Amino acid sequence: MAKVKVAVNGYGTIGKRVADAVALQDDMEVIGISKTKPNFEAQVAALKGYDIYVPETSKEAFAKAGLKVAGTIEEMIEKADIVVDCTPGKIGVTNKALYEKAGVKAIWQGGESKDVCPISFNAEANYDQAYGADFVRVVSxxxxxxxxxxxxxxxxxxxxxxxxxxxxxxxxxxxxxxxxxxxxxxxxxxxxxxxxxxxxxxxxxxxxxxxxxxxxxxxxxxxxxxxxxxxxxxxxxxxxxxxxxxxxxxxxxxxxxxxxxxxxxxxxxxxxxxxxxxxxxxxxxxxxxxxxxxxxxxHQESDVVPENVDAIRSMMKLEMDNLKSIEKTNKAMGIGL
Ligand SMILES: NC(=O)C1=CN([C@@H]2O[C@H](COP(=O)(O)OP(=O)(O)OC[C@H]3O[C@@H](n4cnc5c(N)ncnc54)[C@H](O)[C@@H]3O)[C@@H](O)[C@H]2O)C=CC1
Ligand SMILES: O=C(OP(=O)(O)O)[C@H](O)COP(=O)(O)O
Known part of the structure; x- marks a missing residue:
């Protein structure tokens, strides 16, 4: 079966961890991450082999820094089955129209208000509610x-x-x-x-x-x-x-x-x-x-990361049983060892 194509929009504390966690799974792949500035995190993303997408206005700065750009953020979204939005709180909601226009599923983080979409998510408590859903928020x-x-x-x-x-x-x-x-x-x-x-x-x-x-x-x-x-x-x-x-x-x-x-x-x-x-x-x-x-x-930097992986599995209908998804995510990431 083809792997689910995941784009990570916003590559900071949460985004870089979500990208690495998705990359460890055998049923999904990272097709790109977005960066706004060519800083050390962008350098590491390039070293890890992620395709980097940037705002049109940032292309020149990345070229000057010698960092290869795969395209614009809009182009990344077009290629994805699902976007994990890890931009700062209250910025994520401003991307909703972009995802709707591209007809792509999206996950927001807990910095967004509950009104960003009807479903808030926790893998143990309500995995079923997100099954096949287009938009989900992983709580803080x-x-x-x-x-x-x-x-x-x-x-x-x-x-x-x-x-x-x-x-x-x-x-x-x-x-x-x-x-x-x-x-x-x-x-x-x-x-x-x-x-x-x-x-x-x-x-x-x-x-x-x-x-x-x-x-x-x-x-x-x-x-x-x-x-x-x-x-x-x-x-x-x-x-x-x-x-x-x-x-x-x-x-x-x-x-x-x-x-x-x-x-x-x-x-x-x-x-x-x-x-x-x-x-x-x-x-x-x-x-x-x-x-x-x-x-x-x-541990605020990491506890929501496996939850994002399970949310992808539920929304993309890769696994119906939440405990099986949790076990799969945990095994791939080394959780519980
Ligand atoms: N850091 C934490 O402890 C936790 C954060 N969260 C939530 O996760 C979300 C992300 O938070 P962090 O990773 O901490 O933020 P962060 O500030 O570390 O990373 C956000 C990244 O998004 C980039 N960005 C900003 N505007 C953008 C745009 N328009 N398009 C693309 N990229 C853009 C920034 O340059 C930065 O690289 C927020 O909703 C936050 O509330 C949830 C759990 C824990
Ligand atoms: O989701 C978090 O905290 P929260 O559960 O208290 O909202 C993260 O630690 C982000 O918090 P921040 O808004 O202080 O960066």
Whole structure:
């Protein structure tokens, strides 16, 4: 069977990882990536053998930098079966008319509002809804982490309510412009943060509210979760449940910080030290007064990447069974090892 042709529009933190993850699959291929500037990321994309497409106005700059251009972004979109839009939040939506005109399927990221398209996506919770769909939004990194924990708990024990506080990393490691460098910033002041409502775009029946604070760190986000379940269970039951999930990693071995998790990723030899799984601190899982508590860390640069691969498989009808798609993606990327 011919491989599905995937174009990655926007080759930054998420886009470059999505391109590499797609390239590892045997049922899809990267037919091009887009870059606006001939910077180091464009140089690496060329070294990796990706065809680079650019805005018409950037062609001269790429020629001056000695970087070969395969065509314009519009030409890339024409050649694709599906575009993964990884442009910055609120820019992606401006590309919608382009995708509609080309008659190409598209996936947006969590920086876009839920109104960009009717379907928001998480591979474990609502893969079926995206089956054959033309437009899908993969929810944000924190929302993805929340869905991965809440969905199995709800399936097994029923979730009465979720209360979560998110300590957000302020910027990504390569981001030299974002602050704060010495403050904790309420993000936003007025509750809830977007994460609780975003979980409801996937699981509308979940009673959830969220608060978020930006902290001066780049490694990972950290969630403090409190969940009231409908059925009784022990902390060990929850640990076993999490252990059985394909994209949750129980963290122990003396690790008590996001910095050590990233070091763990480095020691595991993972590409870009990516921790694609939600990292639940094993010893934090506890039941108190009938309510569940735990900490989980989310590697914002990578956790949504396998979700994009599964979204492609669902939208392109390559696989009906979400668990089979997740297993295939995980195996190709080395997730769970
Ligand atoms: N960085 C993160 O932690 C996460 C980001 N997201 C979401 O993923 C999306 C992308 O975010 P990042 O990768 O962090 O952004 P980024 O800023 O690292 O990368 C965006 C790339 O798109 C390029 N670009 C800008 N305008 C463009 C256009 N009109 N056409 C083509 N390319 C264009 C930029 O030059 C840059 O290379 C956003 O919606 C964001 O909210 C989701 C999960 C985590
Ligand atoms: O999707 C993310 O966070 P979110 O789940 O808090 O919206 C990413 O970390 C991007 O966040 P940013 O908007 O601070 O770059």
């Amino acid at each position: 990194c924190n929302t993805t982490g929340l869905c991965r924990a809440i969905f199995p708990l709800d399936q097994k024990y029923g979730v009465e309510k979720v209360r979560v506080t998110i300590v957000r990393r302020a910027g990504d490691p390569g981001d030299i412009k974002t602050g704060p460098i010495d403050a904790l910033v309420l993000d936003p002041v007025k509750l809830p943060s977007h994460h609780g409502p975003d979980v409801k775009t996937i699981m509308p029946h979940i009673n959830i509210t969220s608060a978020a604070i930006k902290a001066p760190t780049t490694f990972m986000h950290l969630h403090v979760l409190n969940i009231k379940l409908k059925k009784d269970c022990t902390a060990d039951d929850v640990k076993k449940l999490f252990q059985s999930r394909p994209r949750i990693k129980l963290i122990d071995g003396g690790i008590s910080s996001t910095a050590e998790i990233i070091e763990f990723g480095r020691d595991l030899g993972r590409s870009r030290n990516d921790m694609w799984e939600s990292c639940v601190f094993k010893d934090s899982v506890s039941i108190d007064d009938g309510e569940l508590y735990f900490f989980q860390a989310i």
